[in-house]
Amino acid sequence: MVTDPVTERLVVDARDISLIFETADGKVEALSNVSLQVSPGEFVSFIGPSGCGKTTMLRVIADLQQPTSGTLSVNGMSAENARLARSYGYVFQAPALFPWRTIEKNLKLPLEVMGYSETEQRQRAEHYLALVNLKGFERKFPWQLSGGMQQRVSIARALSFDPALLLMDEPFGALDEIVRDHLNEQLLQLWKSTGKTVLFVTHSIPEAVFLSTRIVVMSPRPGRIIDVIDCDFPTGRSLEIRETPEFLKVAQRVRNGLRAGHSYDE
Amino acid sequence: MTSSAETSSSFARPHRAPASRARDLLVERYAPLVTMVLAIVAIWYIAAVAMNWTLVRDAYEREETPYTISDVLAGTMDAERPLLPAPHQLAAAVYDSVFGYPPLAPRSLVYHALVTLSATLLGFLIGSLFGIALALMIVHSRVLERSLLPWIICSQMVPVLALAPIFIVMLGALGLHGLLPKSIISAYLCFFPVTIGMVKGFTSPDPLQIELMRTWSATPRQVLWKLRWPAAVPYLFASLKVAISISLVGAIVAELPTGAEAGIGARLLAGSYYGQTIQIWSALVVAAVLASGLIAVTALVEGGVLRRMGAH
Numbered sequence: 001m002v003t004d005p006v007t008e009r010l011v012v013d014a015r016d017i018s019l020i021f022e023t024a025d026g027k028v029e030a031l032s033n034v035s036l037q038v039s040p041g042e043f044v045s046f047i048g049p050s051g052c053g054k055t056t057m058l059r060v061i062a063d064l065q066q067p068t069s070g071t072l073s074v075n076g077m078s079a080e081n082a083r084l085a086r087s088y089g090y091v092f093q094a095p096a097l098f099p100w101r102t103i104e105k106n107l108k109l110p111l112e113v114m115g116y117s118e119t120e121q122r123q124r125a126e127h128y129l130a131l132v133n134l135k136g137f138e139r140k141f142p143w144q145l146s147g148g149m150q151q152r153v154s155i156a157r158a159l160s161f162d163p164a165l166l167l168m169d170e171p172f173g174a175l176d177e178i179v180r181d182h183l184n185e186q187l188l189q190l191w192k193s194t195g196k197t198v199l200f201v202t203h204s205i206p207e208a209v210f211l212s213t214r215i216v217v218m219s220p221r222p223g224r225i226i227d228v229i230d231c232d233f234p235t236g237r238s239l240e241i242r243e244t245p246e247f248l249k250v251a252q253r254v255r256n257g258l259r260a261g262h263s264y265d266e
Numbered sequence: 267m268t269s270s271a272e273t274s275s276s277f278a279r280p281h282r283a284p285a286s287r288a289r290d291l292l293v294e295r296y297a298p299l300v301t302m303v304l305a306i307v308a309i310w311y312i313a314a315v316a317m318n319w320t321l322v323r324d325a326y327e328r329e330e331t332p333y334t335i336s337d338v339l340a341g342t343m344d345a346e347r348p349l350l351p352a353p354h355q356l357a358a359a360v361y362d363s364v365f366g367y368p369p370l371a372p373r374s375l376v377y378h379a380l381v382t383l384s385a386t387l388l389g390f391l392i393g394s395l396f397g398i399a400l401a402l403m404i405v406h407s408r409v410l411e412r413s414l415l416p417w418i419i420c421s422q423m424v425p426v427l428a429l430a431p432i433f434i435v436m437l438g439a440l441g442l443h444g445l446l447p448k449s450i451i452s453a454y455l456c457f458f459p460v461t462i463g464m465v466k467g468f469t470s471p472d473p474l475q476i477e478l479m480r481t482w483s484a485t486p487r488q489v490l491w492k493l494r495w496p497a498a499v500p501y502l503f504a505s506l507k508v509a510i511s512i513s514l515v516g517a518i519v520a521e522l523p524t525g526a527e528a529g530i531g532a533r534l535l536a537g538s539y540y541g542q543t544i545q546i547w548s549a550l551v552v553a554a555v556l557a558s559g560l561i562a563v564t565a566l567v568e569g570g571v572l573r574r575m576g577a578h
Contacts, residue, residue: 062481064477064480064481083480083481083483084483086482086483088481089481090477090478090481092474092477092478094472094474096472096474096475096478098475098492098493098496099576100496100497100499100575100576101576102576109492110482112492113479113482113484113488113492114482141576141578142576143576143578144578161482
């Protein structure tokens, strides 16, 4: 499989991934035969109601959870080796900053763990803080920053060791609409300028359509993919694009997919 | 008194000069404390009169000397071996035994306090390190948690007063005398809150923070030093404040059954042998001052460390 040139270039190659949780109430099929191929530079959003397995899928790719069956390669390696090789940066819904570290030291944390030199740590912290527009906040502690700023720090932290893959689990879910719009624009710029592959979990249809090159619509019980929608808007897009008919058409298709997969009888 | 000071100052504050505003703040801050102290002293005097009354009156009657009520009243204030010494008697005795002799004279309470303090500090050090080590083992192994925790809890159910003489005799047979056996009893008492607090502290990091470390494939040692340890620091200081005062209790208790010649415990024991209530009370006052001092120092270090760690 590794010798196949197409497969080798894939950032994520998941085939028939299933994951079954044993809970007190019996078995829960969190993922059922999920297959997905992601090429370098793509921005793929996972969207679906809660319980559809979109976060679980991201966690499986990150080797934070192991699938019950199926094959998965990340950057051409097993998920575990990809994690050990520090192939991806992970951004959680909460910033999860370390409260006893200043912003700069929070940024340096993964670099310290990975054994970067002192000089390199300083340069990278400076560079990535500037990238998320937080220059001047180096000496502040997390509680002195707003929620949106903290989430920007956590994005900078995930980028600091320059992984080719960025896994984002509803990173802006806890923020208000205005901040969210603003960060969406910033993230798009960041993606354009760095050329990273992004896997992005979200609840929000406009967010998914605005950001993605591909949208994966998922459905619960069992967690599965019900539609994959290509959505290639021009790279220079701004938030105004959300008013255009093309945008609304894609959004409508996502909505239809969600509705089809959603059972309202509960 | 307090409430009137508060109302008048808050009412007039905007118009006052800075100096008088500072004075008002002082009043607001210390008035409750001073009131409390005055109330305690007053109650203490009344209690001293009540408790020493029979003692003094009986003494007059034994000697068959005529006496008046004011004679008895005066007697309750300066009895040689009162049931409860009057505050001024105690203050004078404490002052005398602290400043009346050179600090290292056997009659100086400073000397005895230093003897007990050295055992307390050594015991505190041993106990805290032991407590942290136990917590580390418990956090890292579920087997150890299940096998160690019941023993740790049991260890604290045995009254230390019963245990101390056995320890001292056993350690004495091993050739250990003086400071170390006392410190070990101190340590025996004070490791417990440290273990309990640090288990809680080491497990306090957010699951997200632990998963982040995992995504960076951090080693267990890095997880300990960069996450678990700093997260546990607030818990550490909370436990240390309890531990330092129990250490002092442990050191004093260890001095009781051994017939130690020096230390606050030895003074308490000697005082009770000879019915020297004033001496007992003086030793207690010094012990209380020592405990407050130790806790204050710990709190001061805590404040400094937590401020550096971004506490607000």
